[in-house]
Structure formats: structure tokens, C-alpha cells
Amino acid sequence: MIGAFRRSSGISGLLHFRHFSQLKSSKAFEATAIVRKQSQPIRPYFRLPDSFRKTKEVGVFPSVQQSSVSSGFSIVKVEFLEWYLAMVKCRPVLTKSVTSALIYTAADLSSQTISLSSSEPYDLIRTLRMAGYGMLILGPSLHYWFNLMSKLFPKKDLFSTFKKMAMGQGLFGPSMTAVFFSMNAFLQGENGAEIIARLKRDLLPTMLNGVMYWPVCDFITFKFAPVHLQALVSNSFSYVWTVYMTYMASLEKAAS
Numbered sequence: 001m002i003g004a005f006r007r008s009s010g011i012s013g014l015l016h017f018r019h020f021s022q023l024k025s026s027k028a029f030e031a032t033a034i035v036r037k038q039s040q041p042i043r044p045y046f047r048l049p050d051s052f053r054k055t056k057e058v059g060v061f062p063s064v065q066q067s068s069v070s071s072g073f074s075i076v077k078v079e080f081l082e083w084y085l086a087m088v089k090c091r092p093v094l095t096k097s098v099t100s101a102l103i104y105t106a107a108d109l110s111s112q113t114i115s116l117s118s119s120e121p122y123d124l125i126r127t128l129r130m131a132g133y134g135m136l137i138l139g140p141s142l143h144y145w146f147n148l149m150s151k152l153f154p155k156k157d158l159f160s161t162f163k164k165m166a167m168g169q170g171l172f173g174p175s176m177t178a179v180f181f182s183m184n185a186f187l188q189g190e191n192g193a194e195i196i197a198r199l200k201r202d203l204l205p206t207m208l209n210g211v212m213y214w215p216v217c218d219f220i221t222f223k224f225a226p227v228h229l230q231a232l233v234s235n236s237f238s239y240v241w242t243v244y245m246t247y248m249a250s251l252e253k254a255a256s
Helices: 002-039 050-058 062-090 092-115 124-152 158-187 192-211 214-224 227-249
Strands: none
Touching: 062 092, 062 227, 092 124, 092 227, 124 158, 124 227, 158 192, 158 214, 158 227, 192 214, 192 227, 214 227
16 A cells, blocks of 8 residues: 555656656746847837938938038138148248249149140259249249338328339339349359340240239229238249249250
8 A cells, every 4th residue: 555655656656757757848938038038139119210220320411421521621621721821920031932932833834734744754943943033033932022111102092002012013013023033144144135125035025924913903902902811822923923923934045
């Protein structure tokens, strides 16, 4: 009887153990399913357009990128302009001389690009001569000339502006043109007679062409530009004129 009781209790224990194991495994499966379900991302109820999703992956709209780049350039331009104006006030002669040298350099390179063929090299010695003229002669001369005009004729009415223009066309322009041709010819090795012959040949046609170009430029410069910026405005107008001047200065020697 005791053996039968042991066998029945062993069978019932085995059945209870199997039931408990099945229950435990089913609960573990349910817990794992719940964790997996919670770990899955929640899908939205609507689907975004492909173009919007691609833009979102990039992070910034293309228009925003372009506007940020353009705003960066604008900030750089404003900072450079502020720096240049500060340099004009604290170091006026040096700043205007460097500005003239850069403009004459760019103008001479442009003149050579127009006149030379693609196989011919640039004459950098000629470019250096033009830069030296702008740095050492024209830049300081413009500074003192415009200051003198503002002292002699301080007003900006039409009559004062026309007097400044007449002084520029009758005195300053011819003098600087003669100095330009003479200095350039001297640096090319021409003697006094050859320099005089060049002036007789080139000075008058250059002045006549200048009368058709400079009066309008001088009117804008004297009428609207402040005194400390008149050299910069004049240099800006002189770029086109300098292309012509460097071409004239590069002509062959005149017959003496």
C-alpha cells in the first residue's frame, strides 16, 4: 500500500511539474512577445512625401543653405567695407596708394589680355611698372588733389562742381598724363629726345579722348562722393581709362 501511495504521489508530482513548466514557458513567451512589441518603432498614421523625407534626412532645406551662404558673403563684404573705410581715415595716403596700384595692375592685365594672342606670354615687367606708377605717383597725387579742391571750393553746388571739373581737365589730367607717359618711357630705356617725341605723338590724342570720358566721371565724383572717398571713386572710374592708357604707353617708340 505504501508503494502504491508513493507511485501515485510521484505521478501526480510529475504531472504538476510538467504543468508548471508549460505554464512558465508560456508566460515567458508572452513576456518576450510584449518586449518585442514594445521595442518595435511606432509607425505613423500617414506617409510623408519622398521629397520632404529626403530633405528632412539632409537636415536643412536647400533654400536655407543658399540663404546662409549668401548671408555669410554679405557679412564678409560688410566687414571688409568697414575695415577699408577705417583704413582710409587712419592711413589715407597708404590706402589710396595701394588701391591705385591694385587697379592699375588689374587694368594692365586686362589690356594685355585684350591685345595679346593666346600664345603670347604676359609682360609682367610692364605690369610692375603700372603698379609702381599707381602706388608711388597717382595714389598720393589723388589724395592731395582732392583735398586741395575741397579747400578751394568747399561747396558742392553746380558752380563749384564745374570749377573743380575745369581744374581737373585743364591742370591735373594733362599733368598726370604727361608724367605717366614720361615715366613709363624712361623705365623702358628711352632717352630725353625719344620721350619728348612720344609726348608730341600721344599726349594730345589721349587728352582729347579723355575729354569725352572724364567730365561725367568727375561730375559724379565731385558732386556726390565725400572727400575721403573721392580718390576711390576716381580710381573705380579710371579702371576702363587705364586699360586704354596702358595700351597707349606700350606703343613703339616715336620717331625723334
